[in-house]
Amino acid sequence: MKDLFSDIDSCSIDINGIWTAQLYREYEEINWYYSAKLSVPIIKIEDLGSKWGQWDPLFRVISLNRRLIEVHSWDVVLEVLKHEMAHQYVNEVLRITDEVDHGFSFTKSCHKLGVAGWASKATGDLPESIPPLRERILSQDDERLLNKVEKLLALAQSSNEHEALLAMQKVREMYARHNIQRLQASREGALDSLIISRRKKKLEAHESMIFTVLNEHFFVKVVHTSLYDQKRFEKYKAVELLGSRENLLMAEYVFYFLLKQCDSLWMNHKRSTGCVSQVKRSYLLGVLQGFSDKLKYDNPRDKVASEAGLSKTESKALLKIEQDELDTYIEKRFPRIRSKSRSSTRVIGGVFEQGKADGRKIVIHKGLTKKGGFLGLLT
Numbered sequence: 399m400k401d402l403f404s405d406i407d408s409c410s411i412d413i414n415g416i417w418t419a420q421l422y423r424e425y426e427e428i429n430w431y432y433s434a435k436l437s438v439p440i441i442k443i444e445d446l447g448s449k450w451g452q453w454d455p456l457f458r459v460i461s462l463n464r465r466l467i468e469v470h471s472w473d474v475v476l477e478v479l480k481h482e483m484a485h486q487y488v489n490e491v492l493r494i495t496d497e498v499d500h501g502f503s504f505t506k507s508c509h510k511l512g513v514a515g516w517a518s519k520a521t522g523d524l525p526e527s528i529p530p531l532r533e534r535i536l537s538q539d540d541e542r543l544l545n546k547v548e549k550l551l552a553l554a555q556s557s558n559e560h561e562a563l564l565a566m567q568k569v570r571e572m573y574a575r576h577n578i579q580r581l582q583a584s585r586e587g588a589l590d591s592l593i594i595s596r597r598k599k600k601l602e603a604h605e606s607m608i609f610t611v612l613n614e615h616f617f618v619k620v621v622h623t624s625l626y627d628q629k630r631f632e633k634y635k636a637v638e639l640l641g642s643r644e645n646l647l648m649a650e651y652v653f654y655f656l657l658k659q660c661d662s663l664w665m666n667h668k669r670s671t672g673c674v675s676q677v678k679r680s681y682l683l684g685v686l687q688g689f690s691d692k693l694k695y696d697n698p699r700d701k702v703a704s705e706a707g708l709s710k711t712e713s714k715a716l717l718k719i720e721q722d723e724l725d726t727y728i729e730k731r732f733p734r735i736r737s738k739s740r741s742s743t744r745v746i747g748g749v750f751e752q753g754k755a756d757g758r759k760i761v762i763h764k765g766l767t768k769k770g771g772f773l774g775l776l777t
């Protein structure tokens with residue numbers, strides 16, 4: 399789809415008005431979703447210099463920097479909006495007016511509104527480009543783990559299928575071992591979230607299935623949502639992944655890898671069988687089911703727990719701690735979320751089974767990490 403923003407004559411359309419109207423809609427939705435019971439203030443978009451946003455309690459105005467909307471993706475804009483709403487919550491719901499701007503009551507209010515960790519602070523790490531997690535500044539432990547993973551996954555590019563499979567097994571064991579060691583040391587995880595949106599009104603069946611694979615096998619949880627695109631003035635389907643930073647990075651890479659792998663396998667299958675495009679969905683769902691089956695029989699957690707000298711009871715206890723930690727984080731971000739079972743999808747049997755067979759052959763290849771960004775102020 400064409401990017402409308404680049405072709406818009408600023409004199410022919412009120413861009414600020416369109417964005418402001420969307421911000422009012424987002425405000426109302428956030429207010430309802432988190433049961434904040436805030437009275438709607440005036441919302442303005444203006445030049446705020448180095449500030450990303452501000453709350454004026456006297457005139458009851460939330461202002462957002464126009465540059466914020468021009469430079470960053472909408473999920474970042476929403477976190478800044480929630481940051482300012484947290485200030486409003488302190489003043490108008492908690493009735494506190496004599497506390498420092500980012501004190502205890504503000505932190506409490508950010509928790510109430512599910513504000514992301516970086517946006518709960520006076521200074522937010524907001525990179526110039528759309529900020530996927532891989533471009534944020536990672537801890538030394540994160541970097542060390544990712545470097546090891548990349549070295550191991552480089553083996554997965556080998557033409558030897560057994561070497562590739564062994565590399566994938568070692569990587570999954572490394573992630574399982576990292577999680578278990580963190581839990582044994584009683585260290586809280588650096589939990590975060592990551593948005594994936596392909597600017598579509600509807601997810602294709604195989605895309606939804608990939609997210610199910612991530613949810614079941616790659617130490618993350620998946621929440622289906624939607625995200626506004628301020629350059630196209632449209633709202634699209636999106637998925638928010640939640641988990642530790644290193645697990646999110648791996649899951650994001652696996653998502654795009656599997657998308658590419660599905661396209662490649664489908665083209666090969668279509669070329670070799672001469673089948674029609676109508677069976678594509680069945681084939682791709684079969685591919686992903688085969689991949690999921692392969693992962694089920696190759697669960698590294700039990701092996702790693704055994705190597706660590708943990709009994710099955712101890713291993714289950716650590717797994718529950720990890721799950722409870724993630725559940726608490728999800729509840730903070732999405733307090734009204736409800737579990738929903740996946741609806742059944744009709745498939746064509748023979749094509750589905752062929753897809754499953756091809757899916758069992760998939761191995762994960764090497765991904766890339768990046769860093770970089772600049773600091774912006776939140777007030």
